[in-house]
Amino acid sequence: MEGKYFKKLVGQKCYLSPISLDDVEYYTEWLNDFSVTLNLGLTGTNITLEKEKELLNKLSNQYVFAIIDKDTNKLIGSTGLHHVDFINGCAEFGINIGDKNFWNRNYGTEASTLMLDYAFNILNLNHIHLSVLSFNKRALKCYEKAGFKTIGKFTGIRQIGGERFDMVLMELLSKNFKGEFIKKALNEVKQEKAGMDLKLV
Template structure:
């Protein structure tokens, strides 16, 4: 069961449902999905994934659910929140490969950034991404993330070395991107 906590055009963010652990275990054990994740390089059991979901459900992590059909497609969250410096790390997983490359990740990021900046009063949100994950990098750039640095040749995958790229977005940068998006939607006669 899902609850519409933050609602977008095509998706909504819901508190995690621990009973989805089998779906997450399926995604995490799919190398095509897990190759982009920082912490998931080894196979995981269903019970191990259940514990992870239980732990994440106590944090600022949400299920990404398709509006029309209430279908789980991934999750997104804010980790390592520093309440003094007012920043957090973004993590996202679109586990259902059918929904890759269609803007669902971008919409989920916009929803979580709205939450981060306008409800949690954070100043910045950052993320890490592997250099070979060019589709994710393009998505982050579309939302407004900027390059903040890189660890050169920090990881090895299949005998090749890749950079770990750091990106971030400040509150005022997001607001300008978000406001621009609302104006464009209104011009097209869509709901913001």
């Protein structure tokens, strides 16, 4: 059974919806797809349907959302914030577009921007960070387009196929974030209200 989706945050190409537990088979399939997990650095983890069900259950109560293609209302991946710390205003960012038909079509950049807009302009966080394997050029470019800056790396921290790879560290501060979805929606609501006030006068 496919999940039912809700338009929590809407962009031009995709929208973010609460995670649906009915989609567990899609998520499990992606987390067993070698080319997806290699980029995520998760190939060494064994994800069964049962494990993924438990994980989704937990994630559905956190700041993690399904990414839905706006034209077809099809699930294409997920994005979220992990280790959210409201005392210090920081969190770790993650994204996985599991449906490879949607790679390189700007969905990742837009979904990241929506998630970051929510993080900075709704949750009022100040600092978002992430780590990405150095060979994941698509993710590096996508994160740069969303506004992240590289701040360093862990040298040779991962070994795959007899080769060592760096883990690139990136960060984005709220003052440097350029997202416009929430400000635009807020302005629309404010203008609606102004129109109503005008009618009342």
